[in-house]
Structure formats: C-alpha cells, structure tokens
Amino acid sequence: MLDVCLLGTAGMMPLPDRWLTSMMARYNGTSLIIDCGEGTQIAMKEVGWSPKPVDVLLITHFHADHISGLPGLLLTMGNAEKKSPLTIVGPKGIKRVCESLRVVAPEIPFEIEYIELSEHDVELELRGFMIHAFRVKHNVPCYGYSISIPRAGKFDVEKAKSANIPLKCWNLLQKGNTVSVDGLTYTPDMVMGPPRKGIKVTYCTDSRPVDAIWQAAKGSDLFICEGMYGEPEKKVKARQFKHMTFYEAAELGKKADVDEMWLTHFSPSLVAPKRYMKDVNEIFSKVSLGFDGRMKTIDFIDE
Amino acid sequence: MLDVCLLGTAGMMPLPDRWLTSMMARYNGTSLIIDCGEGTQIAMKEVGWSPKPVDVLLITHFHADHISGLPGLLLTMGNAEKKSPLTIVGPKGIKRVCESLRVVAPEIPFEIEYIELSEHDVELELRGFMIHAFRVKHNVPCYGYSISIPRAGKFDVEKAKSANIPLKCWNLLQKGNTVSVDGLTYTPDMVMGPPRKGIKVTYCTDSRPVDAIWQAAKGSDLFICEGMYGEPEKKVKARQFKHMTFYEAAELGKKADVDEMWLTHFSPSLVAPKRYMKDVNEIFSKVSLGFDGRMKTIDFIDE
Numbered sequence: 001m002l003d004v005c006l007l008g009t010a011g012m013m014p015l016p017d018r019w020l021t022s023m024m025a026r027y028n029g030t031s032l033i034i035d036c037g038e039g040t041q042i043a044m045k046e047v048g049w050s051p052k053p054v055d056v057l058l059i060t061h062f063h064a065d066h067i068s069g070l071p072g073l074l075l076t077m078g079n080a081e082k083k084s085p086l087t088i089v090g091p092k093g094i095k096r097v098c099e100s101l102r103v104v105a106p107e108i109p110f111e112i113e114y115i116e117l118s119e120h121d122v123e124l125e126l127r128g129f130m131i132h133a134f135r136v137k138h139n140v141p142c143y144g145y146s147i148s149i150p151r152a153g154k155f156d157v158e159k160a161k162s163a164n165i166p167l168k169c170w171n172l173l174q175k176g177n178t179v180s181v182d183g184l185t186y187t188p189d190m191v192m193g194p195p196r197k198g199i200k201v202t203y204c205t206d207s208r209p210v211d212a213i214w215q216a217a218k219g220s221d222l223f224i225c226e227g228m229y230g231e232p233e234k235k236v237k238a239r240q241f242k243h244m245t246f247y248e249a250a251e252l253g254k255k256a257d258v259d260e261m262w263l264t265h266f267s268p269s270l271v272a273p274k275r276y277m278k279d280v281n282e283i284f285s286k287v288s289l290g291f292d293g294r295m296k297t298i299d300f301i302d303e
Numbered sequence: 304m305l306d307v308c309l310l311g312t313a314g315m316m317p318l319p320d321r322w323l324t325s326m327m328a329r330y331n332g333t334s335l336i337i338d339c340g341e342g343t344q345i346a347m348k349e350v351g352w353s354p355k356p357v358d359v360l361l362i363t364h365f366h367a368d369h370i371s372g373l374p375g376l377l378l379t380m381g382n383a384e385k386k387s388p389l390t391i392v393g394p395k396g397i398k399r400v401c402e403s404l405r406v407v408a409p410e411i412p413f414e415i416e417y418i419e420l421s422e423h424d425v426e427l428e429l430r431g432f433m434i435h436a437f438r439v440k441h442n443v444p445c446y447g448y449s450i451s452i453p454r455a456g457k458f459d460v461e462k463a464k465s466a467n468i469p470l471k472c473w474n475l476l477q478k479g480n481t482v483s484v485d486g487l488t489y490t491p492d493m494v495m496g497p498p499r500k501g502i503k504v505t506y507c508t509d510s511r512p513v514d515a516i517w518q519a520a521k522g523s524d525l526f527i528c529e530g531m532y533g534e535p536e537k538k539v540k541a542r543q544f545k546h547m548t549f550y551e552a553a554e555l556g557k558k559a560d561v562d563e564m565w566l567t568h569f570s571p572s573l574v575a576p577k578r579y580m581k582d583v584n585e586i587f588s589k590v591s592l593g594f595d596g597r598m599k600t601i602d603f604i605d606e
Contacts, residue, residue: 012382013344013375013378013379013382014342014344014345014375015345015348016345016348016349037375038341038342038344038345038371038372038374038375039317039341039342039345041316041317041341042317042318042319042341042342045318045319046319062406062407063407064374064375064378064407064408065375067407068341068371068372068374068375068407068408069341069371071341071367071371072316072317072340072341072367072368072371075316075367076316079315079316096406097406097407100403100404100406101403101404101406101407103365103399103400103403103404104365104366104367104370104371104400104404105367105371
C-alpha cells in the first residue's frame with residue numbers, strides 16, 4: 001500500500017491559496033518527497049504528514065520553485081528528531097546546490113547522502129522504493145521520476161510439491177531466501193509464481209511533452225504531470241518557456257495509458273483551471289486537476 | 304505617513320496559520336522589509352503589498368527562519384519587473400550568505416548592494432528611511448533596527464521677515480535649499496523652526512532583553528518586539544535559547560516608554576498567546592499581540 005499526496009500545485013511562485021508543486025509518498029514506514037519549493041514544509045504540516053520519516057528527496061531541477069524550501073525543511077526534519085540518513089537525488093550539481101542553500105542550515109542531526117544524475121535513464125533502489133529517473137526537456141537539466149513498489153509472485157504449492165521441496169523450506173523460500181538441505185540447494189523461483197503487478201506512480205514537471213515521459217509513465221497507477229497553461233492559445237508560451245499545456249499533458253497520459261492522471265504546476269495566471277477540463281477530457285478521460293493536499297492510497301491488486 | 308505591516312509572527316518555523324516574523328514599511332513610494340523567512344513573499348501577497356517598490360531589506364541575523372525566503376522573494380520582485388536597486392543590510396557576512404542562497408536565483412533584473420554591519424551601533428540613511436541598527440544579544444550576531452522618518456520644522460514667517468530674507472527665496476529655503484541673491488547667502492535654518500517630531504518604529508528579534516533594545520526603542524510610535532514564550536515557566540528556556548518571554552519584552556517596552564508595542568516571533572508550541580496578556584499588561588499597558596497582517600498607519604503629529 002502506497003499513500004500519495006500532492007502537497008502543492010503552483011508553478012513559478014507560491015500563492016496564498018496554492019503551495020508550490022511537490023509530491024510526497026509513504027510506504028512501509030518510510031517517506032519520499034519529490035521537490036521542495038518555498039513552503040513545502042508548511043504544506044506537509046497542513047496535511048498532517050510527518051517530515052521525520054522522509055528518507056528520500058528527489059529533485060527534478062534547480063529552479064527555485066522546486067528546491068528553495070530545502071533549508072527550512074531540513075531544519076524542521078531535525079526539530080522532529082529525525083536521525084536516519086536522507087538521500088537527495090537530483091541532476092548533476094545537486095550536492096553543490098544543496099550545500100550552498102545550507103548556508104543557513106549548517107547543523108542537521110542526520111546525514112545527507114547525494115546521488116547525482118547525469119545519464120538519461122537511471123534506476124535506483126532506495127529504502128524499498130524502485131526509482132526510475134528519466135531526463136525530460138526543460139531549459140535546464142531536469143528529470144521526471146517513476147516510483148515503483150514491486151510485488152513478488154504467489155507461493156505455488158503445486159510447483160513446490162512437484163519439485164519435491166521439503167516442507168520445512170517453504171516459508172524461507174517464500175520470503176526470498178535460498179536454502180540448502182541435505183546437500184541440495186533450493187531457490188525461491190522453484191516455489192514462487194511470476195511477479196505480480198506492483199504499484200507505480202510517475203511524476204513529471206517541468207518539461208515539454210517528449211516521448212521519454214509517456215514511455216516512463218506506461219503502466220502507472222497514477223501519473224502526476226505538469227500542465228502550466230489551460231488556455232489553448234498559450235501553446236506558444238509553453239513552447240517558449242519549455243512547459244506544457246493541459247492538452248499536451250493529456251496526450252502524454254493517453255499514450256502512456258495510465259490508470260489515473262492529475263495535472264499540476266499551474267501558472268500563477270491560471271485562476272480557473274476547471275474551465276478547460278471538458279476539452280482536456282476529450283483527449284484523455286482519466287485526467288483530472290490536481291489540488292493542494294489531494295491524496296490517494298494505492299493498494300496492490302488482488303488477482 | 305508611514306504604513307507598517309507585520310507580515311508574520313512565527314518563530315523557528317512557519318506554520319499553516321502563522322507566517323514567519325517579518326515587517327514591511329511603506330513610505331513615500333518606496334518600501335522596506337525586515338527579515339524574509341520561508342513564505343514571506345506569500346504573506347506579502349496575502350496582504351496585497353507589492354514586492355516591486357522594496358528597495359531596502361534589513362536582515363536581523365542568519366538563522367533560516369529570518370532569511371531563507373530570500374531567493375523566492377528576489378525572483379518574485381524580478382517577475383514584478385522591479386528595476387531599481389535593492390540594498391540589503393545585515394550582520395557581517397551578509398553578502399556571502401545572500402550570494403550563497405542565490406545559487407537558485409542567479410539572474411535578477413536589478414542590482415543588489417550590500418551593507419555589512421560590524422559596529423554595535425550603525426546609522427544609515429537609505430531611500431528616505433533613517434535607520435539605526437543596534438546590536439542585540441542572540442546566539443549568533445544579531446541586530447535590531449529603528450526606522451525613523453525625520454520631519455523638518457515649520458516655516459517661521461516672523462523669523463524670515465526679521466532676517467530680511469527676500470520673499471522670492473522663501474519657497475526654496477523651505478524646501479531645504481541654500482540660496483544666494485545679490486551677493487548674500489541664505490540658509491534654511493534662517494527661516495525654519497526647530498525640527499518637529501518625526502515617525503519612529505523599532506523592530507527587535509531574536510534577543511535576550513538587553514539595555515541596547517529599550518534605549519534604541521525610546522521615542523518609538525511603534526515597537527515590534529519578540530516574545531517567544533508566554534508561559535512564565537519558560538523563562539529558563541528563553542535564557543537558554545537567547546530569546547525573551549512576553550514579560551521580559553513588556554519590561555523593555557515600559558522602559559522605552561513607547562506609544563504602542565506589538566509582540567511577535569511566537570514559539571510553535573505557543574498556541575494560545577492571549578491567555579498570558581492580562582499579566583503582561585500589568586507590566587506595560589500598551590503592549591498587545593501581533594498577528595499576521597496587522598497594519599498601522601503612522602502620521603506625523605500636528606503640533
């Protein structure tokens with residue numbers, strides 16, 4: 001079970017009624033955040049999610065609206081008595097940028113590890129989260145992220161019996177261990193069915209609508225994607241500033257064939273995003289507007 | 304006429320219903336801010352005061368809750384098409400700290416000038432504001448600030464007549480010019496009465512209650528002062544973390560004999576500051592609780 005919360009939906013600058021775009025996920029006692037602009041720690045407090053178990057912070061790019069809340073967030077984590085290390089992942093230069101911002105937050109009671117991305121596609125496993133970082137197309141180096149929780153196959157009793165696996169080994173094998181008994185070695189694949197569908201959430205902002213995005217988002221239970229502009233005539237502006245319109249985002253969701261899609265990272269000039277959704281849903285019916293504090297719990301599907 | 308707004312009243316960390324402590328003042332088309340923690344730009348937007356005419360930024364000290372909103376504020380000023388230079392004043396190291404935070408806001412369409420304070424008392428004149436920076440007592444170098452708007456004396460017709468000042472010089476002299484006519488030189492003091500009471504606002508956070516504070520605040524129309532704790536038993540904590548209780552702050556206001564005093568910089572643990580005000584007002588009747596967005600317009604007094 002993975003809990004997801006869209007902490008904010010603003011792009012460019014925080015507004016009195018719209019926090020900057022950021023996503024938080026909770027799984028198995030640990031938490032992950034993507035981006036932390038000015039005010040993200042307040043948004044987190046508003047929804048009542050603790051900063052203490054945040055062990056992974058993924059940064060899409062170094063524009064202030066995606067990272068300037070870092071010093072305050074680190075201090076608030078420290079005040080919450082976080083002790084476990086924090087891994088910060090981001091484009092090349094992430095350590096330099098974070099350490100520079102830490103000029104006002106030099107003393108933190110937990111370790112920070114940095115992972116710098118430079119390839120177009122990077123796979124990471126951090127605290128139980130399988131993470132795929134994929135390069136997108138903004139005016140500075142920028143990454144989208146897919147977060148997956150894999151799920152093992154079911155224990156196959158018939159398979160175990162027909163392979164003559166001793167009963168006492170079943171439990172250990174089901175838990176993923178390799179077991180040796182009486183000179184014979186048994187591996188988990190001898191008793192387990194094929195891996196089942198896990199959970200997958202994809203997050204992408206800021207970018208033009210490139211193929212890498214829908215390719216990475218394929219199979220997602222939830223796809224959170226920027227939609228900077230709702231007005232169709234702002235496609236020119238979207239191209240100029242390397243963002244997307246709602247319609248361009250919806251096309252990506254359709255191609256990725258995701259189960260559900262939320263739009264976010266709205267321009268400060270976008271005051272009534274709802275008015276564009278009829279046309280947007282004609283492109284892809286499963287897309288809806290993100291809003292601050294929007295949550296979703298995604299369960300493994302029983303087969 | 305000086306407009307003052309207390310943008311926030313939180314200490315340590317911003318909360319969903321309490322912005323970090325910051326003060327803004329508007330005078331004669333220009334604006335000044337003291338401190339800009341995370342979210343100050345949002346608080347400013349909430350009260351509807353523009354970031355564009357902000358020409359002076361005074362920083363009390365380098366703890367994140369007083370300065371971490373800088374990159375976002377600078378970018379928002381830039382988006383508001385500010386072109387006039389910004390002067391940032393703060394303790395020694397202010398340039399290094401601000402430039403380090405600017406790693407995520409490197410491109411700003413206006414100049415930034417820095418003034419570093421190292422003496423215990425510094426007098427500055429910036430954009431019509433007379434500023435007195437005074438060193439206070441925190442666990443890092445920290446300054447309080449008095450902002451004054453001086454007021455010239457009245458034009459004294461009898462004085463001008465008895466000194467035989469030509470009538471055509473009166474207007475120029477009243478405006479502060481020195482005038483030479485027919486080989487004779489006339490100066491403003493020959494026609495003006497003594498300077499009248501101006502406007503003075505004093506702001507102080509974070510500090511223990513030291514004499515420098517009430518001495519600097521003397522004669523203030525408004526004194527905004529930290530009161531981190533309302534609970535009398537937290538005096539020990541106040542001493543330990545170099546802050547003040549409401550009662551210690553009230554004693555300062557009483558000694559300074561100010562016209563009005565607001566408390567601010569409340570601890571996140573302080574949820575009902577009102578309950579302590581009866582006792583606080585027994586020390587000094589003119590002190591009241593600051594609140595986010597509290598405004599006051601201070602006029603010159605007609606004599």
